[in-house]
Amino acid sequence: MTGRLDIPAARRRYVTACTLFWLPLGLTVAPLILLLTERGMTMAAIAGFFAAHSLVAAALELPTGGLSDVLGRRAVLAAAGLLNLAALTLLGLGSAPWLLGLGMVLMGAGRALSSGPAEAWYVDTLQAHSGPDAELRTGLARGSSATSAALAAGTLLGGTLPWLLGAGPDLGARLGGATSGLVLPLSVPLLLGAAVEIAFVLYILAALPEPSRPAATLREVLRGIPVTVVDGLRLGGRDAMVRRIFLSAGAAGSALAALELFTPGRAAALTGASDSGAVLFAALACAGFVCSGVGSHLAPAAARLAGSGERAVMASLGASAVGLLLLGVTALSTGVGSMVLAATGYGLVYLGIGAAGPSENDILHRRVSSAGRATALSVQSLALQLAGALTGLAIGVLGPGPLPWLVGGAALLAGALLWARRGVPEPSTSTCPN
Structure with missing residues (x-):
């Protein structure tokens, strides 16, 4: 039950969740466009990938918010982490345009799923502990600061790692023949981000308890989403x-x-x-x-x-x-x-x-x-x-x-x-x- 968590513990868990979610995305800021270019994508194709990401995120924003309110915060956050794990793996290793495009679409879906559940969990937890007048601003500020810090650290690390790994374009050839052509120095920040996503999913499942919800069928869940969105x-x-x-x-x-x-x-x-x-x-x-x-x-x-x-x-x-x-x-x-x-x-x-x-x-x-x-x-x-x-x-x-x-x-x-x-x-x- 959320009521068993005291306020400092809930705050720490919320801040950790924010950090683990946004660090992998920060790792993509510097290398992603350069990696897509290295894979042979034109600027027109790259613009199309980013447009697909934005459109998917916008289209799913409200339905996934409703899903969190109907199904639960923890399940939706874990699903967001799994989608980002798949997206970063595809973008880090893929070379075909359809694989890279699919990676961007999955990342957009993960972004939509992640919008709101962690913060909603934190507020639910505090209000279960201290009532509707619980002081929220401090924890929200720390979560936002953690998000910014994770993005900043990820941006620096993602921009520095390829340079530290050397000038050779094919890191896979140096690691072994099976990965030749797949792992470029620019791929490493994204693959590191995929590893962090595994830690994020495991942390969410273990550290974010919430009140048990009535059992619901898939039809009931889907029926409840439009009502919540409206x-x-x-x-x-x-x-x-x-x-x-x-x-x-x-x-x-x-x-x-x-x-x-x-x-x-x-x-x-x-x-x-x-x-x-x-x-x-x-x-x-x-x-x-x-x-x-x-x-x-x-x-x-x-x-x-x-x-x-x-x-x-x-x-x-x-x-x-x-x-x-x-x-x-x-x-x-x-x-x-x-x-x-x-x-x-x-x-x-x-x-x-x-x-x-x-x-x-x-x-x-x-x-x-x-x-x-x-x-x-x-x-x-x-x-x-x-x-x-x-x-x-x-x-x-x-x-x-x-x-x-x-x-x-x-x-x-x-x-x-x-x-x-x-x-x-x-x-x-x-x-x-x-």
Whole structure:
């Protein structure tokens, strides 16, 4: 039973689950595109793989959130780990386009399954121990910090391992004839990530107990998912505070789309070559994850200083908007002062988004019941992904320059201004409709 876990133990297990899940994905940040290129894939094919990943993740986001609420957190998290294990193995060893595409599709499905269950488990556990008014923000902040730290460490390790393994392209030939042509130095971070996924699945099954649920047939599970999904969507329509949270997630998605699309090209232009630009981008991505983790760690203090979680969200998103505006005004300059301002802006974006997240989710969990908690988190994630995809399509035609950064900054500023209005009282989850 979840009630047998005390709060420190639940917090440690939640943080460990976050770390083990996101470390393998961090290991793919630096080498994945280069590995696909080494396998002979064109940029058009690689773009298609990533589009398939995003579309699958978006399409499954709400149904898998409902599955977690109906079937249980632990089972869905374990399934996410198994899907990522298969995906990383296929991407690390596969060479045929259909195998690589299947790997990206499975990774998208794993991403959708993982969206919400761990956090929902943690909140369920705390509220079972301390009631609906349990203090959530500290644990949510630590989980978010652990996620950022795992991504940062994975990015550094994934970018460094292939270089440490030497210049020879075929590591498999050095390991033995059976693996010749299969294992490249760039494959190693992904295969290491697959090994970590095994540890993740075993940890989830052993360390995340939850209350026993009534036995349900497959038909009952499938019947319960649409009802839960519809309730999650209706929640945003009838609750103004939850609607702000979903819209703020969309604003963050727009900002992150601008960063992900235009930072690599800006780094390459700064260094004068694509390979050195890739190294700089890996370092920037790691720094961004670190800033996000620091922001998440500071979220409880920010809420205390601001006087409420709502004011903390407004200030945090406002700081992120300033960061993107700094990136916009320095887009056409390569001077040292402009580079310093751009780096400061880049850090501010991640720092502010990281600081806003725990306070947003603390508010969200107090307005939804356990029966719809993972679904609400999935709606939030879906808002971020869809807004990011739409913004990416819109600013992708603009080309380099200040305008894409300013569009992302304007979206974040609009998200911050949503919180300028006085909010309604935060009800206990026990009084919320399911």
